[in-house]
Amino acid sequence: MLNKGCPEEELFSFFSQKKREDLDHNYILSSMCTLPHPVAVRAHCMFMETNLGDPGLFPGTASLEQLLIKRFAALYHCPDAGGYATSGGTESNLQALRLAKVQQKDIPYPNAVVPESAHFSFKKSCDILGIEMRGVPLDDTLRMDADAAAEQIDSNTIALVGIAGTTEYGMVDPIAALAKIANQHNVLFHVDAAFGGMVIPFLDKPIPFDFSLPGVTTIAVDPHKMGMSTIPAGCLLTREPDLLHALNIDTPYLTVKQEFTLAGTRPGAPVVGALAVMDYLGVEGMRAMVKGCLKNTRRLIAGMETFGFERAATPDVNVATFIAKKEDIPAPWKVSWTRPGHLRIVCMPHVHGERIEAFLKDIGELHA
Amino acid sequence: MLNKGCPEEELFSFFSQKKREDLDHNYILSSMCTLPHPVAVRAHCMFMETNLGDPGLFPGTASLEQLLIKRFAALYHCPDAGGYATSGGTESNLQALRLAKVQQKDIPYPNAVVPESAHFSFKKSCDILGIEMRGVPLDDTLRMDADAAAEQIDSNTIALVGIAGTTEYGMVDPIAALAKIANQHNVLFHVDAAFGGMVIPFLDKPIPFDFSLPGVTTIAVDPHKMGMSTIPAGCLLTREPDLLHALNIDTPYLTVKQEFTLAGTRPGAPVVGALAVMDYLGVEGMRAMVKGCLKNTRRLIAGMETFGFERAATPDVNVATFIAKKEDIPAPWKVSWTRPGHLRIVCMPHVHGERIEAFLKDIGELHA
Numbered sequence: 001m002l003n004k005g006c007p008e009e010e011l012f013s014f015f016s017q018k019k020r021e022d023l024d025h026n027y028i029l030s031s032m033c034t035l036p037h038p039v040a041v042r043a044h045c046m047f048m049e050t051n052l053g054d055p056g057l058f059p060g061t062a063s064l065e066q067l068l069i070k071r072f073a074a075l076y077h078c079p080d081a082g083g084y085a086t087s088g089g090t091e092s093n094l095q096a097l098r099l100a101k102v103q104q105k106d107i108p109y110p111n112a113v114v115p116e117s118a119h120f121s122f123k124k125s126c127d128i129l130g131i132e133m134r135g136v137p138l139d140d141t142l143r144m145d146a147d148a149a150a151e152q153i154d155s156n157t158i159a160l161v162g163i164a165g166t167t168e169y170g171m172v173d174p175i176a177a178l179a180k181i182a183n184q185h186n187v188l189f190h191v192d193a194a195f196g197g198m199v200i201p202f203l204d205k206p207i208p209f210d211f212s213l214p215g216v217t218t219i220a221v222d223p224h225k226m227g228m229s230t231i232p233a234g235c236l237l238t239r240e241p242d243l244l245h246a247l248n249i250d251t252p253y254l255t256v257k258q259e260f261t262l263a264g265t266r267p268g269a270p271v272v273g274a275l276a277v278m279d280y281l282g283v284e285g286m287r288a289m290v291k292g293c294l295k296n297t298r299r300l301i302a303g304m305e306t307f308g309f310e311r312a313a314t315p316d317v318n319v320a321t322f323i324a325k326k327e328d329i330p331a332p333w334k335v336s337w338t339r340p341g342h343l344r345i346v347c348m349p350h351v352h353g354e355r356i357e358a359f360l361k362d363i364g365e366l367h368a
Numbered sequence: 369m370l371n372k373g374c375p376e377e378e379l380f381s382f383f384s385q386k387k388r389e390d391l392d393h394n395y396i397l398s399s400m401c402t403l404p405h406p407v408a409v410r411a412h413c414m415f416m417e418t419n420l421g422d423p424g425l426f427p428g429t430a431s432l433e434q435l436l437i438k439r440f441a442a443l444y445h446c447p448d449a450g451g452y453a454t455s456g457g458t459e460s461n462l463q464a465l466r467l468a469k470v471q472q473k474d475i476p477y478p479n480a481v482v483p484e485s486a487h488f489s490f491k492k493s494c495d496i497l498g499i500e501m502r503g504v505p506l507d508d509t510l511r512m513d514a515d516a517a518a519e520q521i522d523s524n525t526i527a528l529v530g531i532a533g534t535t536e537y538g539m540v541d542p543i544a545a546l547a548k549i550a551n552q553h554n555v556l557f558h559v560d561a562a563f564g565g566m567v568i569p570f571l572d573k574p575i576p577f578d579f580s581l582p583g584v585t586t587i588a589v590d591p592h593k594m595g596m597s598t599i600p601a602g603c604l605l606t607r608e609p610d611l612l613h614a615l616n617i618d619t620p621y622l623t624v625k626q627e628f629t630l631a632g633t634r635p636g637a638p639v640v641g642a643l644a645v646m647d648y649l650g651v652e653g654m655r656a657m658v659k660g661c662l663k664n665t666r667r668l669i670a671g672m673e674t675f676g677f678e679r680a681a682t683p684d685v686n687v688a689t690f691i692a693k694k695e696d697i698p699a700p701w702k703v704s705w706t707r708p709g710h711l712r713i714v715c716m717p718h719v720h721g722e723r724i725e726a727f728l729k730d731i732g733e734l735h736a
Contacts, residue, residue, distance in 0.1 A: 001439050005650025008407060015414060015640060021428030022418065030623070033419050033633060039376060041416055046383060048409055050390065051401050051599055057702065060389030071369050087455050087600070088633045098496060121632055124617050128466060130498045168621055224633060231419055231635040232455070232600070249492050253536055253704045253712060255398070264489055265401060265456045265592060267599040270635075272383060282373030334425065336621045344621060 023334055025350045029359065030336035032167065032195055034348040037228040039280045040273035044230045050268030052085065056255020061268035068223075068275040072237050075201050076219060078211030082241030084261055085271040088234035089194035090121035091262050092220030093161075095236050095247065096190040097125050099218065100159035102246045103188070112159040113152045115144035115173060117166040119192065131158070142166070142313045144173040150181045159188045164209040165196020168338040169312065170319025170346075172196060172207045179215030188217045194234070197221030199317045202283070202290040207316060211239050218243075223274030226290070228349055233270040289349055293318040296347040296356050303360040307367050309343075318347040330362040391702055393718045397727065398704035400535065400563055402716040405596040407648045408641035412598045418636030420453065424623020429636035436591075436643040440605050443569050444587060446579030450609030452629060453639040456602035457562035458489035459630045460588030461529075463604050463615065464558040465493050467586065468527035470614045471556070480527040481520045483512035483541060485534040487560065499526070510537045510681045514545040521549070527556045532577040533564020536706040537680065538687025538714075540564060540575045547583030556585045562602070565589030567685045570651070570658040575684060579607050586611075591642030594658070596717055601638040657717055661686040664715040664724050671728040675735050677711075686715040698730040 006014075025035055036044070047061055055062035065085050073081035086092045101110055111132035114122050126133040134157075136149045144162060153160065160182045162173040175191055182189035191209055193200070198221060200206050210219060219237040223229040238244055247260035281289065297318045301311050304322050312321035324343035329335050336344045347356070374382075393403055404412070415429055423430035433453050441449035454460045469478055479500035482490050494501040502525075504517045512530060521528065528550045530541040543559055550557035559577055561568070566589060568574050578587060587605040591597040606612055615628035649657065665686045669679050672690050680689035692711035697703055704712045715724070 001443050001654075002647055002650040003652060005653045006647045008648060011407070011644060011647055012410065012414070015411060015432070015644070018428035018432055019414060021431070022426045025417075028425055030621075031419070031422060031425060033417075033422075035417050039379070041413075042380065043383060044416070045409075045413060046380070046387060048412070048598060049393075049401075049403050051399070054399060054401075057396055057399060058390045060386035063389070064383070064386055075369050087631050090630065090632045094496075119632075120617050120619055124630075127617075128462075128496060222633075230416060231633055231637075232631070249488050249495075251488055253398075253706050255702075255704075262458065262492075263455050263600070264458045264487075265590075265599055267638075269599075276379060276383070279370055279374045279379055280376060282370040284371060285373045286369075334623075336623075338621050 026355060027332050028334050029345040029351060030334050031348065032225045032346055033231065034228055035350045036230045036273065037277045039276040040229045043272040043276035044269040047269040047272045052266040052268045052271065053261070053264045054254050058268060061272065064275055065268070065271050068271060069235065069237065071275065071278050072221060072235055076210035076237060078239055080241055081211060081237050081239055082244060083235055083237040084244065085266065086234035086236050087232040087263060088224060089119065089192065089220055089222050090124065092194065092234050092236040093121045093190070093192055094125035094128065095262055096218040096220065097129055097131060097159055099243060099246060100188040101129055101131060104158045107156050107158060109156055110158040111156050112161060113149055113157055114161040115163055117142065117144065117168060117171065118161060118163055119167045119194070122161060142169045142171045144178070146174045146177040146181060149178060153181070153185050153187065157185065157187050159190055161190050161192060164191050164193035164200060165317045167195065168344060169321050170315030170317040171313060172200065172209060172316040175209040175216070176213050179213040183215035189215050190218045190220070191216055192220050194220050194222040195225050196317050198223065198226035198286070199290050202287045223277070224270065227274050228277050229274035230270040232267070233274040293347045293349060296351060296353050299353065300345060300347060300356050300360070304363070307363055312342050320345045320347065328366070330366045333359055333362065394723060395700050396702050397713040397719060398702050399716065400593045400714055401599065402596055403718045404598045404641065405645045407644040408597045411640040411644035412637040415637040415640045420634040420636045420639065421629070421632045422622050426636060429640065432643055433636070433639050436639060437603065437605065439643065439646050440589060440603055444578035444605060446607055448609055449579060449605050449607055450612060451603055451605040452612065453634065454602035454604050455600040455631060456592060457487060457560065457588055457590050458492065460562065460602050460604040461489045461558070461560055462493035462496065463630055464586040464588065465497055465499060465527055467611060467614060468556040469497055469499060472526045475524050475526060477524055478526040479524050480529060481517055481525055482529040483531055485510060485512065485536060485539065486529060486531055487535045487562070490529060510539045512541040512546070514542045514549060517546060518549045521553050521555065525553065525555050527558055529558050529560060532559050532561035532568055533685040535563065536712060537689050538683030538685040539681060540568065540577060540684040543577040543584070544581050547581040551583035557583050558586045558588070559584055560588050562588050562590040563593050564685050566591065566594035566654070567658050570655045591645070592638065595642050596645050597642035598638040600635070601642040661715045661717060664719060664721050667721065668713060668715060668724050668728070672731070675731055680710050688713045688715065696734070698734045701727055701730065
């Protein structure tokens, strides 16, 4: 640590230099995060010092967190649903599995039935919680095989998981069929809609994935992904508003006496940022944004197929995947690889149509 | 959700109104968070969109995270220490216990030996991880009893925990004695310095609590507390730089192939905020800040004793506690209660000397 400290301008000149080492979003095609919407940034700055971990000190901010939850509850067809703002999908998924475990303490070797396409946060969460993760194979469209899921469920199963918008291929699992199976077996059914939760409701033909399906217990959604909020902004929704109280821990010295969250101190700023985007854009604005991302996804797939790159899947949301090799991709574009030979591009809001055309042009020149 | 969306000025007028419902920091005497330092806010805004969860996209920001870790490593007398920026103390403590558990997979019923004064995040973490938490009583100065701790350790003990600056009474456990015990029994020793980690090094006579003591394995410190950074900014430090790799999970589609963090997406903004404060103030600036907080703490204790309020402890850091009743405290001051009859005030940087005098004046008038 420096003894005397550094003059502010010298320090920020150094920070600017480091910032320039980060990649230019114009070339980032691989991320499920995006540039935050200006209203999210404005709200974030306004609520910079707020701490939702001590809501009695910040009752105004805490009421905005509850308003965000209410927005999702209405959007997901269960106005009375409860929930809270998490640090993102991992915390939401971990807390949902923790809920399942706490509710069924008597099961000594609990397992969770999870599609093979699930985000790695499920492996992390199962490891942490001591839950056996039972993988369910996908069908040939890369969606979870519902019959195979049903076969995996036994008396030690505490949770079934479905994904609404897989990280790698952008598929929506057969949530309606899975919800029925969960109901039949009376297990908690968690829908990981971290990505798709702010895409699917705004599609021309929304795929059923939410509390409109009896059997869906909890839903994870990340406003810091397609919600264009600042990081970290996740939400865990529960159909029963009081379900989370099963996780309560005593908090002797705070303005509340118990808390069910994972973190103690929690930033209010990104949470108000998330609400700002939803309320500023409204359903119509979100529909327009999603429409644009889907249009770009289709254009990218069509363009790539023109150059002979076969799609790896026909996605439900704005994730495009192709059979390709690393040397097929020109610099400085930043794409990702879900496995060797499978190229993945996420058409986030910052990936404008003009960037898709520029990418296709560069691909075309490399393969001319 | 609104259909058409809300005009920006109307929305922000509503947010302003909600913001005014939050408490005025001038009267908040109960929090371990504070108003962020202006350089933290400036750095936060500069790095608003960065995601440390995908460091290949943000190599500049990721290098600043490593620089923050290096600052703490040097401050804690182990320049080669490793670590990462967490969402705060709960994640740091959970990850330290997770490390202990992963390293000793063969122990079927692991336990952790934790002082009764430990933050409730340890109960949360032990519940999540399936670790038995063995409470160790405190001595009559409210510090962990090292002999009692040694007696609790058995062949199933995977971790010993000591607190450097307890949340409730501001005490530093006998870390040196505990480090020796941990060494003798060969268990991981985690020091929770979430609060004290940015106080103790800057005291006139620092109490040994860090890697200078052989036996200390991991340290938690929260820059969003006394480091005056924005929320969320925590750090987990490990003496062995590679220790965290025991927690690695495969991350197929990211710019890195594995990660050991709890969250996936992680904000870079508060992390650069934390570094900004440390580098701007330097050791001398932090010393001056800590000196002021300690002076205010002593003045508060002396003033309260003048009015007949007995101290509940003689703290090592800037937390003052008194025997008092709720009706002793005038509105609109916001204090906290560690247990019925024990008033607690944290003299954070936003609690200036003038606020202490104003509080004492109000107390004096109520008790005149």
